Amino acid sequence: MKQHIAGSEVQTKGKLAKFSSYLMNLKTTEEKNEALAKIAEQLLLEKEEIIEANKKDLENGKKQGLSDAILDRIMLNEQRIQAMVDAIHQLIELPDPVGEVLESFTKENGLQIEKRRVPLGVVCMIYEARPNVTVDAATLCLKTGNAVILRGSSSAKESNIALVSCIHRALEKTSLPVDAVQLIEDTSHETASELFHLKEYIDVLIPRGGKKLIDLVVREASVPVLETGAGNCHVYVDQSADYDIADKVVINAKTQRPSVCNAAESLLIQEDWFNEHGKKLLESLQDAGVKIIGDEKVCKVLPGASPATEEDYATEFLSLTISVKIVKDVDEAIDHINHFGTKHSEAIITNDERNAEKFLNRVDATSVYVNASTRFTDGFEFGYGAEIGISTQKLHARGPMGLPALTSTKYYIRGNGQIRG
Amino acid sequence: MKQHIAGSEVQTKGKLAKFSSYLMNLKTTEEKNEALAKIAEQLLLEKEEIIEANKKDLENGKKQGLSDAILDRIMLNEQRIQAMVDAIHQLIELPDPVGEVLESFTKENGLQIEKRRVPLGVVCMIYEARPNVTVDAATLCLKTGNAVILRGSSSAKESNIALVSCIHRALEKTSLPVDAVQLIEDTSHETASELFHLKEYIDVLIPRGGKKLIDLVVREASVPVLETGAGNCHVYVDQSADYDIADKVVINAKTQRPSVCNAAESLLIQEDWFNEHGKKLLESLQDAGVKIIGDEKVCKVLPGASPATEEDYATEFLSLTISVKIVKDVDEAIDHINHFGTKHSEAIITNDERNAEKFLNRVDATSVYVNASTRFTDGFEFGYGAEIGISTQKLHARGPMGLPALTSTKYYIRGNGQIRG
Structure with missing residues (x-):
């Protein structure tokens, strides 16, 4: 069931994503993989509807005089949907980084300290053109126990709506919260600006697109950014x-x-x-x-x-x-x-x-x-099995980012009454 | 020798720091530790001058009606200088994270890929009141092969100038570039603003201080930020x-x-x-x-x-x-x-x-x-031997940050003519 909350689209969906993130981070690898398999299945079930929606984007794009290269990036056909499905099946096979114990030690006073990998929380992706990024981003985030807010471009709007509806119908059949995947349908500059500052609900923002988009995000955003991209x-x-x-x-x-x-x-x-x-x-x-x-x-x-x-x-x-x-x-x-x-x-x-x-x-x-x-320089070529993007910044992750780049860490500390002297 | 370049103080010192960072990242652990020892020595040699300068800050502070608590934070005496020196000697004993090989693998095509820890480059610290942060930040950054830009508060201006001059005199006697430690002497809001956007020369900005300072940095800065601090x-x-x-x-x-x-x-x-x-x-x-x-x-x-x-x-x-x-x-x-x-x-x-x-x-x-x-929750209590601060963000490092938090990674890839098919 979807919850309903009043507010702007960005506020509302941000809040829903944040709520869901607190449920997502407790899901087992098995539950997450089952949900991914359901999404793959649903994509095949709904491929005709998806291609129909995509045709609307292509028609709009032609009217607006988009180049053939861009139209080709937007275009979905059976083969490309099958490629998304195949990517999901590969993702299911990858190890789940969440829960991994990275450090573990007991201090002289008896405190047991563990540093574990945990999901980031809410990941926001702002991206251009290609609708396969919608499915990629959603499934990578679900696999790593995150909720995701997707903000695609207007040129792929109908395709993105069809894909996310399909994902929602798949999630309805699973133990994962449907609200863990949010699509911002309003593709105006205002929604992007609002996302840049949605610190209350967004843990990290990942822009994927051209230099102009990335420069804008880096300049404007007050939420933490994982900078991907430009390569001279x-x-x-x-x-x-x-x-x-x-x-x-x-x-x-x-x-x-x-x-x-x-x-x-x-x-x-x-x-x-x-x-x-x-x-x-x-x-x-x-x-x-x-x-x-x-x-x-x-x-x-x-x-x-x-x-x-x-x-x-x-x-x-x-x-x-x-x-x-x-x-x-x-x-x-x-x-x-x-x-x-x-x-x-x-x-x-x-x-x-x-x-x-x-x-x-x-x-x-x-x-x-x-x-x-x-x-x-590519997550698959390096053998990471998946790629969220290539980080060109020096914090968090640098170079091709696999699943661990979508996680943070948390210290779990157990004692029996230790106080600091 | 210091180099001289025209421009605003922030631009000039940013550029000098960036230049030096390319020299710093090649220095061996031995060279860096020798320099740290020289800094410790010089602090003791110049302790009277430092305490003299600190007195000026205290007098100015009293005139401006600063509280006793803040005046105590600014105050330096022999004991506190000795504490800085002791901290440097502890830092010398800590392992150098730079150069550590975190992953290493050979692909089927023969490409040898290594992921190594490297310095971040130029770290900028914006901080309040306590002048010991000046020495802490400078020595932690040098130990990790970084250059550092320091921007303290006006209330510790004279102390900071004396401490950084002392560090410069120590570095003159070593193989490390003197310009690796830069102090922004102008403590107006304008220099802070300029630093927030000095993307060309700053790799990461670390604010240390109250909630107001940190909120300002997070809201304004377009350079990557390591958020430390506020704890409710x-x-x-x-x-x-x-x-x-x-x-x-x-x-x-x-x-x-x-x-x-x-x-x-x-x-x-x-x-x-x-x-x-x-x-x-x-x-x-x-x-x-x-x-x-x-x-x-x-x-x-x-x-x-x-x-x-x-x-x-x-x-x-x-x-x-x-x-x-x-x-x-x-x-x-x-x-x-x-x-x-x-x-x-x-x-x-x-x-x-x-x-x-x-x-x-x-x-x-x-x-x-x-x-x-x-x-x-403290780097020393957790046994990390040093602490740059406590990260409250989810990217890069979370919780008490030791020396590795001041590093990034880089892929070193060796081949014999491999091309992508």
């Missing part, structure tokens, strides 16, 4: 780099999926290596369809390259464009990355163990690679 | 509570040091227990000098008790006042605590194992006690 990632080709490794890593990091945060946006090349192999590498990028904007040295040797500005070096293109700069040595590369990078994923191609160590230690980023593609 | 802590006396344990724990939690965040501010008593033992317990509190404000039932039986308002139940008195409320059972106690508490430290006195479990699981706080005083 570099590959630095060192003096001693093996040509073949440089070529395949750079091509992969740039072109395998240019629209994602762990794709490379900028290429730094040590000048001696550049003089010997640079033209060949850049032509290889051009052959792969990449547009090159570079510094003077690059433009001089490469027909078709355009000059790069300071701003270009700070830009996450998310497309087949790369900025290229020639540097004196690994130190200049590191300084450039620490200045222009977004602290996401950074790679060095080198055969020099000392430069590799220097790069690993001095580059300030979640994930630093030696002789491998930046594209591996 | 409860003791709940359950139906089955042992009288002697209830008496000694309540007295200890309320009176042993009423001005600190883990002191009890509110007492909840199960009604049957109250009918039998309540008056005796409350008189025992009165005998210990505690002023009681309570609900109707309390006021009815206890001469000298005043009526409590809703606001009183939400108040952190930090003095010898306690609010008292009679509740039906453990569930009502838990609901009251989750509504009025600040999620700091909460205790139940009970002989009922089921109610103990319920309380431990359902109360939403950093540290939940069964039959022991809330006063134990």
